[in-house]
Amino acid sequence: MSRQSQAKAAKPESLETALGNTETIDFEIIELLFFSYRDFVSDPDAILASSGFGRAHHRVVHFVNREPGMTVADLLDTLNITKQSLARVLKQLIDSGYIRQVAGPEDRRQRKLYPTQAGRDLALALAEPQSRRIARAFEKVPPEMRPGVKLFLDGMRDRKTSEAG
Amino acid sequence: MSRQSQAKAAKPESLETALGNTETIDFEIIELLFFSYRDFVSDPDAILASSGFGRAHHRVVHFVNREPGMTVADLLDTLNITKQSLARVLKQLIDSGYIRQVAGPEDRRQRKLYPTQAGRDLALALAEPQSRRIARAFEKVPPEMRPGVKLFLDGMRDRKTSEAG
DNA sequence: AAATTTATGTCAACAAGACTGACATATCTT
DNA sequence: AAGATATGTCAGTCTTGTTGACATAAATTT
Numbered sequence: 001m002s003r004q005s006q007a008k009a010a011k012p013e014s015l016e017t018a019l020g021n022t023e024t025i026d027f028e029i030i031e032l033l034f035f036s037y038r039d040f041v042s043d044p045d046a047i048l049a050s051s052g053f054g055r056a057h058h059r060v061v062h063f064v065n066r067e068p069g070m071t072v073a074d075l076l077d078t079l080n081i082t083k084q085s086l087a088r089v090l091k092q093l094i095d096s097g098y099i100r101q102v103a104g105p106e107d108r109r110q111r112k113l114y115p116t117q118a119g120r121d122l123a124l125a126l127a128e129p130q131s132r133r134i135a136r137a138f139e140k141v142p143p144e145m146r147p148g149v150k151l152f153l154d155g156m157r158d159r160k161t162s163e164a165g
Numbered sequence: 166m167s168r169q170s171q172a173k174a175a176k177p178e179s180l181e182t183a184l185g186n187t188e189t190i191d192f193e194i195i196e197l198l199f200f201s202y203r204d205f206v207s208d209p210d211a212i213l214a215s216s217g218f219g220r221a222h223h224r225v226v227h228f229v230n231r232e233p234g235m236t237v238a239d240l241l242d243t244l245n246i247t248k249q250s251l252a253r254v255l256k257q258l259i260d261s262g263y264i265r266q267v268a269g270p271e272d273r274r275q276r277k278l279y280p281t282q283a284g285r286d287l288a289l290a291l292a293e294p295q296s297r298r299i300a301r302a303f304e305k306v307p308p309e310m311r312p313g314v315k316l317f318l319d320g321m322r323d324r325k326t327s328e329a330g
Numbered sequence: 331a332a333a334t335t336t337a338t339g340t341c342a343a344c345a346a347g348a349c350t351g352a353c354a355t356a357t358c359t360t
Numbered sequence: 361a362a363g364a365t366a367t368g369t370c371a372g373t374c375t376t377g378t379t380g381a382c383a384t385a386a387a388t389t390t
Contacts, residue, residue, distance in 0.1 A: 025289070027294045029315065034224070036321035037202045038245065054346055059199070066192060072367060085348055109357045110368045123189070124281060131190045137320030144175060145313025147377065148306040150194065153313045155302030156201035188364055237338065250377055252339065274337045277381045 019104055036137075043129035051122075056089040060124055064099055064113045065123040071110045201302075208294035216287075221254040223291055229278045230288040231265055236275045263287055 044058050064070060064080050071092075076083055090113075093099045098119035104110030115123065138146055193281055209223050228243050229235060237255075255278075258264045263284035267277030280288065303311055 011223065023244040025292045026299045027292065027296075029299050029318070030227070030292060030295050031231070032318035032322075033202065036318045037198065037353095039323045040198055040321055042323070051328055056347060062195070066196070073365095081347085082239065082349065083367075084350085084369080088347080091368090104366095107358070107366080111367065127190045127195060130195050131192075133321060134191045134194050137317050140312040141316045145310040145316070148310025148313045149309070149317045150197060151202045151306045152302050153194070153197035155305040156205055156298060157197075158204045158207070221376060238336095246376085247378065248338075249340080253376080256339090269337095272337080272387070276338065315375085 014099055040133060042132060045135060046124040047129075053092070054089075057093055060086070060089055060093055061098060061115065061119055062126070065115045065120060068114045069112045069122065071112055073110075076137045093119070096101070117155065205295060205298060208298060209291040210292055212294075219254075220256070221250070223259055225254055225258055226263060226284055226288045227291070228281065230280045230285060233279045234277045236269065236277055239274075240278065254269070256285070 041055065045055065048054055048058060055070040059079055060075065065076060067074070070078075072083070072086070075090075076086060079086065090099070097116055100114055100116055102111050102114060137150060138149070141149065180289060206220065210220065213219055213223060224244055225240065232239070237248070239252070240255075243249060244251065255264070259266065262281055265279055265281055266276040267279060269277050271291075303314070306314065
């Protein structure tokens with residue numbers, strides 16, 4: 001935290017002065033992440049708008065499709081939201097026939113989640129434009145550099161401290 | 166809304182069946198984008214929580230720092246939100262002394278936006294953990310693949326149809 | 331000069347999706 | 361039998377997005 005800039009009180013807030021550590025900060029990638037994510041979620045948003053669902057529903061349908069049989073607790077861990085937040089959208093998806101619950105065979109307190117056919121259809125419809133966008137973006141990357149994208153994105157995730165945390 | 170699933174009443178919804186086009190859809194990158202962005206914004210969120218600001222304030226402070234002198238209209242184009250949404254957070258940032266406005270020298274209707282020293286400090290404090298996360302992620306990418314990341318992220322953006330749209 | 335357009339601000343109402351806190355129920359574990 | 365765990369639910373709050381309507385000042389057009 002070297003805020004040396006405040007020390008030199010000579011100029012009274014010169015307008016054009018930039019940040020001190022500008023050189024060391026990767027503003028460009030920060031912005032690219034913002035813009036790319038903003039546009040990445042805009043595709044499904046348009047589809048969801050017509051069905052009365054939102055982004056939260058999208059996430060639930062996506063992950064239940066990706067891992068059929070996952071429990072409510074699994075989903076909470078994945079989404080990093082509270083159970084009250086999840087409950088609202090999950091209930092709507094169950095009532096609308098996109099997802100159904102089955103009591104766990106071992107532990108009957110658990111509710112294992114499965115997509116219905118409508119749920120699979122919806123997940124696919126939402127993933128399609130996103131996948132097309134990803135394919136388009138990869139076309140601009142030289143083939144030998146493409147594996148780096150996945151490595152980078154994976155490296156951006158928090159490392160799971162499985163427990164003891 | 167083709168709810169064909171109800172038509173074929175043969176199988177009573179086999180539980181484990183996955184999506185039809187699973188092969189053609191890049192679910193892996195879709196998820197990596199979700200997880201990486203989720204964790205990417207968690208760093209500044211923690212800092213913002215203590216100052217009473219939110220993500221919306223972060224974006225404004227960031228872009229005004231990146232392009233001092235930008236107008237309100239510029240900011241609206243960048244953020245893709247309504248002026249009423251922007252007004253709320255912008256007013257708070259001005260009242261709190263993080264951003265100030267100057268009437269445009271050519272067009273005096275415009276309000277050119279500049280960060281104060283506090284605004285620059287805040288932008289830097291928020292960018293630092295994000296930049297460190299990005300640096301960590303790049304370490305896992307072979308150097309010759311690194312330029313591909315920027316190309317990919319840029320390719321994910323919507324193409325500006327400057328006007329005529 | 332008058333009319334219109336543009337840039338910005340503001341009031342009011344609403345919605346999605348996150349949060350906290352409290353409490354209920356069924357089931358598993360000790 | 362007692363306690364812990366997985367899930368559900370009620371109720372209220374906050375942030376951040378939306379729409380619609382209207383106000384003001386300054387620039388542009390007629």
